[in-house]
Amino acid sequence: QVQLVELGGGLVQAGGSLRLSCTASGRISSVYRMGWFRQAPGKERDFVASITRSGGNTYYTDHVKGRFTISRDNDNAKTTVYLQMHSLTPDDTAIYYCAASTLMYNPMTENAYGSWGQGTQVTGAS
Numbered sequence: 001q002v003q004l005v006e007l008g009g010g011l012v013q014a015g016g017s018l019r020l021s022c023t024a025s026g027r028i029s030s031v032y033r034m035g036w037f038r039q040a041p042g043k044e045r046d047f048v049a050s051i052t053r054s055g056g057n058t059y060y061t062d063h064v065k066g067r068f069t070i071s072r073d074n075d076n077a078k079t080t081v082y083l084q085m086h087s088l089t090p091d092d093t094a095i096y097y098c099a100a101s102t103l104m105y106n107p108m109t110e111n112a113y114g115s116w117g118q119g120t121q122v123t124g125a126s
Contacts, residue, residue: 002026002059002115004098008049008121012088016124020083022098028053033079035059035113036070038094038122045097047108053079059107063091088124095119 008020017107024031037052049060058070069084081098099113106112 002028002031002100004100004115004117006096006098006117006120009096009122011123012091013125014062016088017084017086018087018088018122020096020098020120020122021109022081022083024079024081024098024100024101024115025077028077028079028100030102031079031100031115032044033057033107034079034097035073035101035107036081036083037097037099037110037113038092039119040091041096043094045110047110048072048096050101050107051081061108066113085122086120090124090126092122094122096122 003026006022033052036048039045040123050056051070072081097119098117100115101113103112
């Protein structure tokens with residue numbers, strides 16, 4: 001089992017920045033990729049960004065390219081993934097979820113991720 005804990009959500013003015021973190025513990029040796037998804041009110045959960053645990057490959061949805069950056073830190077016992085967000089707008093308002101996948105394929109597909117964090121609220125104020 002992999003446990004994920006997210007931190008860093010909050011309220012930010014339009015154009016502002018925020019950094020989310022997600023720490024994975026447990027059977028992290030089985031994790032190939034970690035990602036961020038978000039769910040806006042009344043909408044389905046959508047892919048935001050992902051990164052392989054080695055850090056070699058990243059993917060972004062078009063909506064955040066150039067504004068968000070995903071990165072990771074590894075140590076022996078845990079992996080922490082960050083989502084640095086800039087130029088936030090009200091459209092970025094959502095609950096942001098961290099997820100972990102053991103699969104080498106489908107980096108942007110929700111069903112490929114078997115472990116999920118509890119979510120953290122991000123609100124971009126107008």
